Amino acid sequence: MSKAERTSAKTAREKIKEQQAAARARDKRKRITTYVTAGAVAVAAVGLGWWYAASSSRSEEAAGDLAPITVQADGAVVMAKQGVTAPVVDIYEDFQCPACKELERVSGQTFKNLAAEGKAKVVYHPITIFSQEPTKSNSVRAGAAARCVADGKQWMAFHELLFQNQPSETEAGFTPDQLKSWGKQAGVSAPDFDQCVTTGKNSDAQLSYSKKVIDAQKINHTPTVKLNGTEIDNSALFSPQELRQAITGAAK
Incomplete structure (x- = not known):
């Protein structure tokens, strides 16, 4: 090369x-x-x-005035516009239950808004599900006190204050003095409210109703929320957007 x-x-x-x-x-x-x-x-x-x-998971803002609220003779509380009978949302809650407190914080406004929009009939069932102390007695005192409120709007205001001030599960709480103070804060006007709370007048009714509801609806945990009789899964229950979709979808 x-x-x-x-x-x-x-x-x-x-x-x-x-x-x-x-x-x-x-x-x-x-x-x-x-x-x-x-x-x-x-x-x-x-x-x-x-x-x-x-x-x-973002909580809804209040859309306006509440739908009419009626306290039933058995202790259940109905929130719905006149003529709205479906879909029915049944909320089984215990004022001492931390998860119920969280449900009220996250999704409570969604229930109120849907009722105000005429898109659901919402029924609250305050029950006592705890069997151990001090949670059982705490729950009974709170539930019995709520039964002392006959006015619907006052009941709802008291309902919100009970969850906001929920005591620890390890200590006695919801004392009569506290309950009476929150009643005043909620604007409860019933003249016999303080006496009703102090004497625990509705304690037996609270326990009786709780047993009846727990047995009839097979409730083994709170909160339990049913849509037209079928329990709503927690994944939707604590997601206001999914909760709204589930409830409005049931109306179609």
């Missing part, structure tokens, strides 16, 4: 090496672009998931 041929072959090999290096560089850039794009998509997906979770 002549010198010229050797020089030509060397130049060809160098060009091939340069082309291969360039190809490797292009492949590397493509991989980096792919990784960055995939990462961006993953971050966007995580962000979207977080946004959806946050938005679906």
Whole structure:
């Protein structure tokens, strides 16, 4: 091979090496672009998931006045616009139950809004589900005191205060003095309210109603919320957006 041929072959090999290096560089850039794009998509997906979770669990704002509220003779409380009979949302709750307190905080306004919009008949069932002390006695005192309130709007205001001031499960609470104070705060106007609370006048009725409801509805935990007789899953119950969809969907 002549010198010229050797020089030509060397130049060809160098060009091939340069082309291969360039190809490797292009492949590397493509991989980096792919990784960055995939990462961006993953971050966007995580962000979207977080946004959806946050938005679906966000409590609703009060949309206006409450629907009419009627305290029933047995202790149940109905909230519904006149003529609205379905769908029926039954809320079985215990004033001493921490999960019930959380349900009221997260989804309580959704129930109120749906009733005010004429999209549901909401029925509250304050029961005593605890059998151990001090939770049982706490629950009975709170439930019995709520039965001392005959006015619907006053009952709802008292209902909210009971959950806001729920005592620890390990200590005695809902004392008569506290209950009477919250009654005043709720605007309870019944002249015999203080005496009713002090004497525990409705304690037996609270326990009797609780047993009747627990047995009839097979309640083994609170809160239990039923839509037209079927229990709503917790995943929807504590997600105001999903809860609204479930209830309005039952009306179609």
